[in-house]
Amino acid sequence: MNALAAEFSKLKRSLSWAVVVLLPIVLVATGLIMTLIDGRGLEDGWHTLWMRSIVFYGLFPLSVGIAILASLVWRAEHRGSNWNALMAGPTPSLQIIIAKAAVISVLAAIMQVIAVVTTVALGMIGFGLPGFLPPEYLAISLLIILASVPVAVLQSWLSMQMRSFAAPVAVAFLGAGFSAFLLVVGLDAAIFISPYAALSRATQLGTATFADTGDITAGVIAAIIAACLLLSTLLAAANTVVLERADART
Amino acid sequence: MSFIVESSNLTKAYGGRTVVDGLDLRIPEGSVYGFLGPNGSGKSTTMKMLLSLIRPTGGEVEVLGQPMNRSTRRQLLGSIGSLIESPPGYAHLTGAENMRIVQRLLGLDDAQVDFAVKTVRMHGQMGKRVREYSLGMKQRLGIAMALARQPKLLILDEPTNGLDPAGIEEIRELLRRLADGGVTVMVSSHLLGEVDKTATVLGILSQGRMIFQGTRADLFSAATPDLLIDCSDPRRAQSMLARAHGARLEDTTVRLAGVDSDEATAGVVTGLVAEGIGVHGVRRDEQTLESVFMGLTAGGGL
Numbered sequence: 001m002n003a004l005a006a007e008f009s010k011l012k013r014s015l016s017w018a019v020v021v022l023l024p025i026v027l028v029a030t031g032l033i034m035t036l037i038d039g040r041g042l043e044d045g046w047h048t049l050w051m052r053s054i055v056f057y058g059l060f061p062l063s064v065g066i067a068i069l070a071s072l073v074w075r076a077e078h079r080g081s082n083w084n085a086l087m088a089g090p091t092p093s094l095q096i097i098i099a100k101a102a103v104i105s106v107l108a109a110i111m112q113v114i115a116v117v118t119t120v121a122l123g124m125i126g127f128g129l130p131g132f133l134p135p136e137y138l139a140i141s142l143l144i145i146l147a148s149v150p151v152a153v154l155q156s157w158l159s160m161q162m163r164s165f166a167a168p169v170a171v172a173f174l175g176a177g178f179s180a181f182l183l184v185v186g187l188d189a190a191i192f193i194s195p196y197a198a199l200s201r202a203t204q205l206g207t208a209t210f211a212d213t214g215d216i217t218a219g220v221i222a223a224i225i226a227a228c229l230l231l232s233t234l235l236a237a238a239n240t241v242v243l244e245r246a247d248a249r250t
Numbered sequence: 251m252s253f254i255v256e257s258s259n260l261t262k263a264y265g266g267r268t269v270v271d272g273l274d275l276r277i278p279e280g281s282v283y284g285f286l287g288p289n290g291s292g293k294s295t296t297m298k299m300l301l302s303l304i305r306p307t308g309g310e311v312e313v314l315g316q317p318m319n320r321s322t323r324r325q326l327l328g329s330i331g332s333l334i335e336s337p338p339g340y341a342h343l344t345g346a347e348n349m350r351i352v353q354r355l356l357g358l359d360d361a362q363v364d365f366a367v368k369t370v371r372m373h374g375q376m377g378k379r380v381r382e383y384s385l386g387m388k389q390r391l392g393i394a395m396a397l398a399r400q401p402k403l404l405i406l407d408e409p410t411n412g413l414d415p416a417g418i419e420e421i422r423e424l425l426r427r428l429a430d431g432g433v434t435v436m437v438s439s440h441l442l443g444e445v446d447k448t449a450t451v452l453g454i455l456s457q458g459r460m461i462f463q464g465t466r467a468d469l470f471s472a473a474t475p476d477l478l479i480d481c482s483d484p485r486r487a488q489s490m491l492a493r494a495h496g497a498r499l500e501d502t503t504v505r506l507a508g509v510d511s512d513e514a515t516a517g518v519v520t521g522l523v524a525e526g527i528g529v530h531g532v533r534r535d536e537q538t539l540e541s542v543f544m545g546l547t548a549g550g551g552l
């Protein structure tokens with residue numbers, strides 16, 4: 001797809017790369033430093049480490065990070081008449097929307113890889129844990145990457161519509177916070193309504209924290225995958241319909 | 251004559267305020283169409299409707315012989331280059347990187363991009379980031395981005411805005427070359443002088459209405475230049491004619507507006523002579539297109 005290649009060219013010299021690298025490192029480290037300050041050890045080794053880093057990160061910082069990436073990707077579009085120029089070209093609206101969401105999703109995926117690498121490095125070097133991160137967490141990371149997609153689609157839409165940097169990030173913060181609350185009170189079905197909930201739920205998989213039972217069942221995995229596909233498709237379709245009807249605003 | 255752009259009763263209202271009002275645009279194929287009007291008269295809004303960037307409140311647009319609307323726009327926009335309000339360009343990327351984005355989006359080959367860049371004479375500046383460009387360079391890059399697709403129609407919204415005289419002349423010359431190459435150009439400006447010499451057809455907009463559309467020659471013949479009278483007692487002549495013709499005194503010359511026929515002119519002279527005023531000069535003011543334009547846009551039109 002041509003639009004996709006064009007979108008990736010726009011990432012050159014972009015501030016997004018700094019966010020992609022720094023945000024997960026800082027947040028994972030923060031989660032663990034808080035553990036040390038509390039004086040609680042890693043009672044359950046790698047599992048505790050994963051909970052304090054990735055699960056903490058998945059509660060809201062991850063969604064906020066994706067929101068920041070979306071705002072950065074869209075900021076260039078809202079400057080001057082770039083958006084007008086794109087809308088005055090032959091690229092179909094759906095392609096534009098998919099290309100934007102894909103770029104944000106890829107950045108989010110790289111962010112997840114860096115978060116996992118940071119966790120492993122801190123576990124082995126910082127805490128001297130024996131062995132390696134249990135392999136199921138690598139598989140769960142793939143699921144987290146997939147679950148980032150609906151959040152990327154939603155945040156891309158919000159950043160397109162709001163033309164503001166901070167407002168969509170605030171929406172992500174509130175949305176993720178509220179979704180985390182829904183999961184805590186056991187409303188598991190929230191993952192089919194809120195992309196933030198689907199993403200948080202994926203990070204909790206196998207940890208017996210919040211909404212999770214600790215068992216990684218095929219049913220739970222299927223539900224998360226279904227929720228991600230459903231939400232991504234619906235949001236991208238709705239965004240396309242809105243874009244096709246709306247007036248350009250610059 | 252075939253028209254590359256035709257609109258009928260094209261209208262746009264924002265919250266009950268009509269900003270473009272019933273335009274019947276006719277842009278002949280191969281012309282340079284100068285779209286003139288003061289700031290806020292609706293030029294950009296009209297151009298956005300031609301590109302389907304915004305949807306008309308009423309009326310229709312045909313471009314390249316096909317209706318332009320939300321279901322046809324993507325297919326038509328491949329043959330239309332445009333630059334609306336300010337030049338596009340990603341500031342953190344170089345000129346070359348910006349052109350590569352256009353190339354990828356539109357599936358163009360290197361030759362098309364090179365040609366567009368050379369046409370606007372930017373080939374020496376492509377390694378620089380757009381944020382380091384002057385306004386003139388940004389305008390030229392914007393035009394190159396619009397040109398690379400080898401459009402049949404080029405829609406440029408105030409491309410000379412903010413340029414120095416040399417930059418303006420360069421854009422003018424570029425438009426002339428493009429028109430010679432067979433591209434139809436629609437170019438807007440709030441300053442007549444900027445498109446005057448390049449445009450073959452003019453459309454003049456005032457408060458959202460088209461007050462004139464036609465060639466330069468049509469425009470001159472549509473407006474009546476003032477009558478200038480030199481006589482033995484200009485003061486008395488001025489007060490005599492003040493009521494009927496809004497006569498004003500300029501040095502010793504009496505200026506009359508709206509005297510639009512030979513009979514009326516003769517009548518004025520007879521009247522002065524009957525009052526014992528000797529008339530030794532009767533002539534028409536020398537009219538610039540500028541004064542016609544100002545008269546039209548200030549007075550509300552033909």
Ligand SMILES: Nc1ncnc2c1ncn2[C@@H]1O[C@H](COP(=O)(O)OP(=O)(O)O)[C@@H](O)[C@H]1O
Pocket residue numbers: 264269287288289290291292293294295296
């Ligand atoms: N999105 C909008 N909402 C409300 N009014 C608008 C909008 N866009 C333009 N206008 C109004 O429409 C009028 C024409 O604007 P515009 O087409 O930009 O004029 P021009 O390009 O000739 O300077 C102006 O009074 C402007 O304020």
Ligand SMILES: [Mg+2]
Pocket residue numbers: 290293294295335407408
């Ligand atoms: Mg304008």
